[in-house]
Amino acid sequence: MAVITRGFGGRRRDDADLPPGQYRTDDFPVLSAGPTPRIGLDEWELAVVTETGERSTWSWAEFTALPADEPTVDIHCVTRWSKFGTSWRGVSVDTLLADVDTAAEYVVAHSYGGYTTNIPLEGLLDGQAWVAYEFDGAPLAPVHGGPARLLVPHLYFWKSAKWLRALELRLDDEPGFWETAGYHNDGDPWREQRYLED
Amino acid sequence: MPTTNVGADDPPWVDGNALAGPLGEIMGTDLTVAELTCAGCRMTRPLAAMRVFDRAPGLVARCPGCEDVVMRLVRTADRALVDLRGSLVVSIPVPIT
Numbered sequence: 001m002a003v004i005t006r007g008f009g010g011r012r013r014d015d016a017d018l019p020p021g022q023y024r025t026d027d028f029p030v031l032s033a034g035p036t037p038r039i040g041l042d043e044w045e046l047a048v049v050t051e052t053g054e055r056s057t058w059s060w061a062e063f064t065a066l067p068a069d070e071p072t073v074d075i076h077c078v079t080r081w082s083k084f085g086t087s088w089r090g091v092s093v094d095t096l097l098a099d100v101d102t103a104a105e106y107v108v109a110h111s112y113g114g115y116t117t118n119i120p121l122e123g124l125l126d127g128q129a130w131v132a133y134e135f136d137g138a139p140l141a142p143v144h145g146g147p148a149r150l151l152v153p154h155l156y157f158w159k160s161a162k163w164l165r166a167l168e169l170r171l172d173d174e175p176g177f178w179e180t181a182g183y184h185n186d187g188d189p190w191r192e193q194r195y196l197e198d
Numbered sequence: 199m200p201t202t203n204v205g206a207d208d209p210p211w212v213d214g215n216a217l218a219g220p221l222g223e224i225m226g227t228d229l230t231v232a233e234l235t236c237a238g239c240r241m242t243r244p245l246a247a248m249r250v251f252d253r254a255p256g257l258v259a260r261c262p263g264c265e266d267v268v269m270r271l272v273r274t275a276d277r278a279l280v281d282l283r284g285s286l287v288v289s290i291p292v293p294i295t
């Protein structure tokens with residue numbers, strides 16, 4: 001399990017842990033480009049769809065029965081706030097893709113409500129990303145993306161799609177909601193890849 | 199008709215006049231009186247009637263009827279991007295000559 005342990009050895013977290021241009025907040029600001037989708041757990045479903053159209057799906061009961069991790073990670077929003085040491089529970093993307101046969105190099109995350117974001121597949125593997133359903137020991141609140149959201153802490157937080165519905169595996173890259181509207185295709189906070197020209 | 203839902207349980211939105219300022223600054227014309235035709239439901243409404251989600255990486259205007267996105271406005275370091283793929287027509291009144 002990939003857990004960021006920086007700062008848990010007694011050292012105080014400070015500005016050196018902030019990517020360029022970020023400030024620290026202890027709040028958890030809610031950013032939303034639309035109304036909060038309300039999805040009942042009985043109708044909720046998560047799908048992985050490969051480039052050949054093969055679908056794997058999980059009901060809520062199946063999904064929450066998968067082996068879960070409890071990552072503690074820093075998150076960085078492109079609107080310049082960062083929050084240290086956030087605690088989640090979720091299923092790693094490695095686990096979701098373990099039995100999936102694919103040659104894809106790109107992923108589009110699709111949300112209930114229509115939001116999309118694109119990420120190279122390798123950026124989601126090897127313990128770098130989860131589908132999270134608990135935050136701070138409690139079920140993930142709808143305003144923060146519950147029932148379940150993507151969690152990709154090494155990228156700006158718009159890549160961590162709320163209300164996740166499907167991961168679409170693709171041979172080609174397909175820019176998502178913000179990536180087609182002026183934001184950077186990759187969104188690495190340590191390289192300060194905010195806008196398309198960065 | 200409410201012009202905002204701030205204070206509600208849902209993410210806050212404000213009315214389309216919130217776009218008029220930044221758009222006017224970019225385009226040099228008053229767009230509060232512009233009308234947009236939603237590509238989702240094809241209803242035509244004044245910009246002011248749209249719901250603008252402003253607590254996001256950009257300003258996102260949605261149709262109050264079908265909730266589809268009709269306009270997005272993003273400020274980068276040195277550009278402003280206006281994405282109108284969600285609007286079939288933008289109708290702007292002009293002085294009668």
Ligand SMILES: [Zn+2]
Nearest residue numbers: 236239261264
């Ligand atoms: Zn509409």
